[in-house]
Amino acid sequence: MMRSKLVLPMFMLLSSIGYAHNVLANDYYAIKSPGQRVYFVEPKDGAIVGNEVKVVMGVEGMEIKPAGAVVDNTGHHHLLIDVQQQLNAGEAVPTGSNKHLHFGKGQTETSVKLAPGTHTLTLQFANGAHVSYGEKMRSTISVVVK
Numbered sequence: 009m010m011r012s013k014l015v016l017p018m019f020m021l022l023s024s025i026g027y028a029h030n031v032l033a034n035d036y037y038a039i040k041s042p043g044q045r046v047y048f049v050e051p052k053d054g055a056i057v058g059n060e061v062k063v064v065m066g067v068e069g070m071e072i073k074p075a076g077a078v079v080d081n082t083g084h085h086h087l088l089i090d091v092q093q094q095l096n097a098g099e100a101v102p103t104g105s106n107k108h109l110h111f112g113k114g115q116t117e118t119s120v121k122l123a124p125g126t127h128t129l130t131l132q133f134a135n136g137a138h139v140s141y142g143e144k145m146r147s148t149i150s151v152v153v154k
């Protein structure tokens with residue numbers, strides 16, 4: 009009886025240690041690797057665009073790999089459209105949302121349709137399990153659709 013009551017708390021404790029370790033490891037890596045970043049090749053920040061927007065996604069210091077295995081310093085792009093809540097390192101990019109687009113085949117280009125007005129586009133790189141690398145691998149721009 010004692011033993012089974014301890015299993016869940018122990019599991020929770022070990023899980024939280026694992027989580028903290030991942031977050032710390034990501035932060036450590038971010039400090040050690042200033043050359044790692046994502047950026048918009050297209051469009052440029054502040055660009056005035058038509059309602060069909062071609063987006064070209066760039067990355068430096070990490071390798072693009074299709075979703076699947078989790079390998080250090082690899083991952084795939086995500087495009088967040090008008091999302092205010094950003095993803096910290098260790099948080100998974102939501103699936104099944106039309107505001108969080110996954111490029112899990114390793115794509116670096118896409119085209120999105122946007123209504124007239126100002127829109128925020130965020131690139132977020134994440135690992136093979138769609139777990140965000142956080143702020144270090146994020147870039148946000150705004151565009152104005154005519």
Ligand SMILES: [Cu+2]
Binds near residue numbers: 085086110111112
């Ligand atoms: Cu993904």
